[in-house]
Amino acid sequence: MSAPLTSLDRPNSYIGRSVPRPNAKRLLAGRGRYVSDLKLPRMLHAGFLRSPHAHAKIVSIDTEQARALDGVHLVATGTDLARICTPWTGTLDHFKGMTSAPQLPLPVDRVVWAGQAVVAVVAESRAIAEDALELIEIAYEDLPVVVDIDSAREAGGPVINPGSANNTCFRSQLDNGTVDAAFAHATHVVEEEFTFGRHTAVTLEPRAIVADYDPAAGMLTVHHATQTPYQFQDLYSRHYGIPEARVRVIATDIGGSFGMKLHVYHEDMAVVGLSILLGRPVKYVADRIESFVSDIHARDHRVRARMALDAKGEILAMDVLDLTAVGAFSTYPRTSVVEGNQVIRLMGAPYRFKNYRASLEVIFQNKVQTSQYRAVGHPIACAVTERLVDMAASKLGLDPFAIRAQNVIADDAYPQTSATGYRFEALSHQACLKRLHEIMDYDGLRAEQADLRQRGVYRGIGIATFVEITNPSPAFYGVGGARISSQDGAILSLTPSGEVRCMISVTEQGQGTEAIISQIVADQLGLAPEHVKVITGDTEVTPHGGATWACRGAGIGGETALQATRGLKRNILEIAALILQEQPSALDIVDGEVVDAGTRKPRLPIAEIARIAYFRSDTLPPGTQAQLTVSHHFAPQGYPFAFTNGIQGCSLEVDVETGFIRVLKHFIVEDCGRVINPMLVDEQLRGGIVQGLGAALFEECRYSETGQLMNGSLADYLVPMPMEMPDIVIAHVETPTADTELGAKGVGEAGTAAASACVLNAVNDALAPFGATINSIPITPAKVLKALKRF
């Protein structure tokens, strides 16, 4: 690790060490407790009848036969649930002028995408519920379907939301007024149109929820596979009119989320209502087919962009138009415009140029909603920028490394503000570029490429620099009026046996949050991590906080744990000092023992302090009240976001006869500030890269002209599997943020941010001898063969 020594580098430090995840063994042994494992007494099961039409009027719904089926307890329509649930609208105030239609758990008169849930059945079993669904008759009247971006924007074309003049959800413009002049003076201009397919998260565990309303207590308990239990506590309370303190959301083990599990889904809201109507627990687990048509999708952008350069290869300006289609309405409560907003703000982020203009247009269409998914907007901004940089390099006869080295913001030039207005505290592009060049053996790869080309083997080498947004402040959602916290809270207790329980608001979805929190607590208190029990994901137990999104767990949750632990340590040492008749400052804690701060000589186990404080307070000086439970909240201050940076490299081979692409090796140099657990950081990077490779080569939600999802199964929607995963070589540069003691920034999205850009550049590098180019992902064999004019 390369970070400078600080107060974190204590004897027996657990920060910076690859400590195994405390929950890994349990999950591997099949002892995980997921929502789908949950069986409550008197629990019923919900199933949903979905619209086969992408856009249609609901003329009538006949549920008589379904209601009569044995084992069916309730059949509910949109009208039934609208009586108890208030509508929601997916807009935020800081996105000026954005619109979206109000939503209800189930539609009342109109369906707006194929797969939208229309009627709910609650029965003794899921199988019976599905039997009943087959007995429901819905008469629809087709409405004109808006599928692709062009027809959605057509003047006088069909409009999805009645009362709206067009299908525009949101427009935004960034312009510092100097772009036209910069292009006029440029020696070189490169320009291209890029397309990015729609794709989706495909979590191992699908969405799952058990809502349990107890009418006697007026209490709603929701077991919910979500990243953000507090957000849902607030929403269930608000939309069903139950006091917040009487809503409990429990998010236990979760099998992956990637941003997909923090949005309001109609079925989930419906299940809460169904439980209220019945006064019984109701369970709903989306099956894979349902996930494909109802989980949020992401991306789906078409970007026209150009870049101006001077004769020496200095980037002067960028000019960008991003069109993105988001489904029939904006997702609640985080909206569907954040991705587009980040696309236009992250363009060109690694580079020095100051002349920038961008337009964003967010458009409605009759497809399932899009919203935030791992690396929101980053892969698009990165691919557009990095491809233009490569195109410019090729025009100027510069090496891809050389043009980037010439244009990145220098490591010693921070703080800096980007052309798009983002404030960077400290980034390390130059160090990362240099390190990537080494770990790739770039010169060796180029020599091998030249040699193989002689023999008709076409390899490509691509690199992509990136900047990632992490540790978000209220500037992200809070300022827009969303009740989404950017602070976190922790409660720490010393147990009578001298162990520590830490209840913290960040949550665990398999990424290892609980592991790093236990490391930080263990490190800061002076205790082995196995003596720290971390508890997450229960709004009745853990304090209110932001939970997991936008790479905030380590940076914000970690700092919360650090400061809370320092508070607990002060309190423990105060009692120790009284017992040992010392000054607290003369004492420290190492490995569960209070020691002499200077000599490290053990004085007293902290278990003994706990014993005395809890059971023999009579032996302490009069007036002493031991405070062995502390609570602490931490809200990020200073920079609105802690930006991270890095660079990725890719070596691949294109079979120019079949169009197949084989990724040979992938590389990343990443700077997430303080690395708490190197193993977890590396696996976050690997997982993120694999998701980016999926976007680059495989994943796309393909729709028919009538708005039907054509590949909504795991046989047809391709995600990378082990055979498609290359070896991934990882290196780190560490530039801790000075905004926190911990200095950690996020790392969960860095891999995804640049992997697809890297592959795009590598494929174009491989195809260069043929004069063929591709500017669209996923890069399928069909696109490669088309570019090569092979059919």
Next chain:
Amino acid sequence: MKARAFSYFRAATIDQALDAHARAGDDARFIAGGQSLVPALSLRLQAPRLLIDITHIGELRGVSREGGHLRIGALTRHCEMLSEPLIAEFAPLLHAAAPFVAHPAIRNRGTFGGSVALADPASEFPAMTLALDAEIEIAGASGRRRVKADDFFVDLFETALQPGELITAVYVPLFKADQRFAFDELARRRGDYALVGCGIMATCTDDLIDDIRISFFSVGNTPTRAKGAEATLIGSRLDAERIAAAQAALQGDLAPPDSDEVPPAMRLHLARVLLGRLLGRLGEGA
């Protein structure tokens, strides 16, 4: 996704299985490995009243030599195509194709007879029965019969099997010293249905092709022999010119269907590339 309720019957003999099917008024399905049927039931694409489990019928098991043929019992699992020495020795084309059939978990359960009976045009094994000139043994109310693979595959998921009939075994001519084979497929990911796949059996005298059977899958409604390509090769050596002629002949042999992801012209192109590579390998494998 939950299947509609159905009755279950475990048959001990072929006769019991056939009888149960008839008594259910043919509203029944035989189940062996269930790798295609169970998803179809869960998706409610199929909802028979009765499932007849044939996995306990001893007569459907086992691989043995019978005269000039290898008898492969219908219940032979895909994984056994990899592990059974008789397959490797006498039906090496099946051995070569087996690793491409889905994934290990599916190969552990899926059966050869089930795959041939379903006749998925994108599956490896049905197409290989064509390349092997295999015969399919069928049991039905009127007794046993053997149908040549060439006559077995009728249309999309449609075969010579009549309702209530059961495949008992597949007979494959024993592999001989003067024969060569090749198999490969182009799939986006390992284990996926291929964009196009092909298996070839050739009988040669020195380097001259006496007989050749070229069978494609994922190119149409049924596994498809490339008879025009075969004709260009018989009596010839596998040189570059002949290979090019065989590739060109595919234009007349294959008529790939339209699909949003793989246009017909692209599939034909891929079939040509694949055939060229396989014939090249066959030529080198002298």
